[in-house]
Amino acid sequence: MSVLLFYVMKYKQSEPENPDNDRFVLAKRLSFVDVATGWLGQGLGVACGMAYTGKYFDRASYRVFCLMSDGESSEGSVWEAMAFASYYSLDNLVAIFDVNRLGHSGALPAEHCIDIYQRRCEAFGWNTYVVDGRDVEALCQVFWQASQVKHKPTAVVAKTFKGRGAPSIEDAESWHGKPMPTERADAIIKLIESQIETNRNLEPQLPIEDSPExxxxxxxxxxxxxxxxxxxxxxxxxxxxxLAKLGHANNRVIVLDGDTKYSTFSEIFNKEYPERFIECFMAEQNMVSEDGVSQMALEDIAMFRTIPKCTIFYPTDAVSTEHAVALAANAKGMCFIRTTRPETMVIYTPQERFEIGQAKVLRHCVSDKVTVIGAGITVYEALAAADELLKQDIFIRVIDLFTIKPLDVATIISSAKATEGRIITVEDHYPQGGIGEAVCAAVSMDPDIQVHSLAVSGVPQSGKPEELLDMYGISARHIIVAVKCMLLN
Ligand SMILES: Cc1ncc(C[n+]2csc(CCOP(=O)(O)OP(=O)(O)O)c2C)c(N)n1
Structure with a gap:
């Protein structure tokens, strides 16, 4: 990283988005990382798009550097991108394989067998160098050589050690994604600082200013x-x-196709603008690579709901999860069990019985005014809201769906009838295709039922679970507001 950022790459430090800057793609988010692809395996595809743009559309001098990991290279999409880059002679692209031997759970298949990576890269038509990832001079040299190579992308296979130099952490398993205790982190930072030999301020080289507006x-x-x-x-x-018509409107309208141009009729565009048509062949993962939000599944319920005969479990606590696993083992067809990362309180006794398509009514009394339907993490928010509202003499019925498909329509409708037709759904999912829409569809024939849905409406940021629940409108506080609004109306 230091060789790249302070010796090789050309960019304006104060302007991370300057179009003349060299590009940097990494799975981690920092201001000068153009694309952060926490969902591993996409980075090289994105870098290919940037390099293709730089070489064929912008025809500019900027170069694209993609730092990848060895674990990541198990993804098929990486090799689709490798094939794309060499086919299109993306000599402005450099991929660095950080071969540190370890993934998340332990050692990776090829461990430190650098020659395996080397042969794979060469077989995919890449100009390939093998270096010691800590050897600054060797790195400077291969990056310089890469800049001289024409018609081929360059792979730098760098042998590294995770946690290098940190006592009892270097090359050790089970440190991935684990926060370092503060005292230990402080000691390591001190150790690293003690090794710094110069306090010279390193300035990156400035970019060549030749990218078009x-x-x-x-x-x-x-x-x-x-x-x-x-x-x-x-x-x-x-x-x-x-598409062809849109091509007239702006010369930055481009078309990508996966060997289907006669079926999709993108051949019409291709005939008119061959230089703006990119054949990606049958490598659709690479074709659609795009910046993704790291591992926040907020569309999964929608995706699995559309699959015929698929059962979707969203158990709330450990007891219901164990039942979900056993029920899934005996169910016909595909099953999807959605589980939750933070620890949640057990709310069911070991004797509780669970069935597919049977929801649990967790709170109810004759004075209930609104039915609040949740699943998984939002059930706890609904229960907290019920407790709070109780203090204000407002009673709500709380339903834990357990399975979202099939949906317990009978319980939903009878609860709605018992609460004057008022339903609020609350889910940690996008509104489209989630629990709210499932419930709406289930009650759509009943004119006396109204449904108000709380769901995650924007693409979320990272944060603490409780902060995110509140920020995206699905916490107890928001449920309380929604209940009161519904009662006012
Ligand atoms: C597609 C995808 N699957 C799983 C994960 C979860 N995950 C995060 S890091 C990691 C392993 C990291 O190992 P490696 O790719 O070698 O990276 P490094 O050792 O450099 O951190 C995994 C499995 C992910 N981020 N993306």
């Missing part, structure tokens, strides 16, 4: 659709024609 805002069709009512045309063809 690009405007991709306000891309409009130049004329309205040219179809008459009664015309017959396949929409896939209309889509292909529309």
């Amino acid at each position: 690009v405007n991709i805002t306000d891309v409009r069709m130049t004329s309205p659709p040219d179809y008459r009512v009664g015309d017959k045309i396949a929409t896939r063809k209309a889509c292909g024609l529309a």
Whole structure:
């Protein structure tokens, strides 16, 4: 990283987004990392897109560096990207394989067998160097050599040790993703600082300013659709024609296809703008690589709901989870069990019985005014809201769904009837395709039931679970507000 950032890469330190800067792709988020791909295996695909743009569209001098890990290279998408980069001769792209032998759970298949990585990279048509990842001079040399190579992307296979220099941490398993105790971290920082030999302020080289000005805002069709009512045309063809039309509007409209241009009709675009058509072949993972939010699954319920016969469990506590596992083992078809990261309180006795499609009513009394439906983590928020509202003499019924598909429609409807038709759903999921929509669909034929849904509406940031629940509107506090609003209306 230091060789790259302070010796090799050219960029304006004060302007991380300057288009002339060299690009840096890494799985971790820092201000000068152009793309952070915590969902491993996407980085190289994104870097390929940047390098392709730099070489063929911008025709600029900036270069693209992608720091990858050895564990990550188990992902098939990495090798799709490797094939893409060499096919398109992306000589402005350098991928650095940080081969530290370890993944999250332990040693990786190829461990420190550097030659395995070397041969794989060479087989994919890459100019490949093997270095000791701590040898500054060797790194400087291979990065310089890489800059001289034409028509081939470069792979730098660097042998490294995780936690190098830190006593009893170097090359040891089970440190991945584990916070270091403060005293230990302080000692290690001191140790590292004691090894710094110069306090010279290192300045990166400035970039060559030759990237074009690009405007991709306000891309409009130049004329309205040219179809008459009664015309017959396949929409896939209309889509292909529309893309070609959009190509007139802005020369930064490009099309990527995965060896299907005659089926998708993107061949129409290809004929008109061959230089803006990118054939990605049958490597769709690489084709769609994009910056993703690291491992926050907020669309999974929607995805699994669409699969025929798939059962979706979202157990709330350890007891219901164990039942979910046993029920899944005996269920026909695919099952998806959604579990929760933080520790949650056990709320069911060992004697409680669970069935697929049977929800649990956790709070109820004759004076209930609203039914609050949750699953998993949001059940605790609903219970906390119920406790708080109780102090204000407002009674709510709380339902734990247990399975989201199939949904316990009978319990939902009878609870809604008992609470004057009022339902609030609350879920740690995007609104689209989640619990709220499932419940709405289930009660849609009943004009006397109204559903208000609390769900995560934006792409979230990282944070503490309780902070995130509150920030994205699905905490007890938000449930209380929603209950009161519903009662006012
Ligand atoms: C696609 C994907 N699967 C699983 C994870 C969870 N995960 C985070 S880090 C990691 C292992 C990291 O090992 P490696 O890729 O070698 O990186 P490094 O040792 O350099 O940290 C895993 C499995 C992830 N981030 N992305």
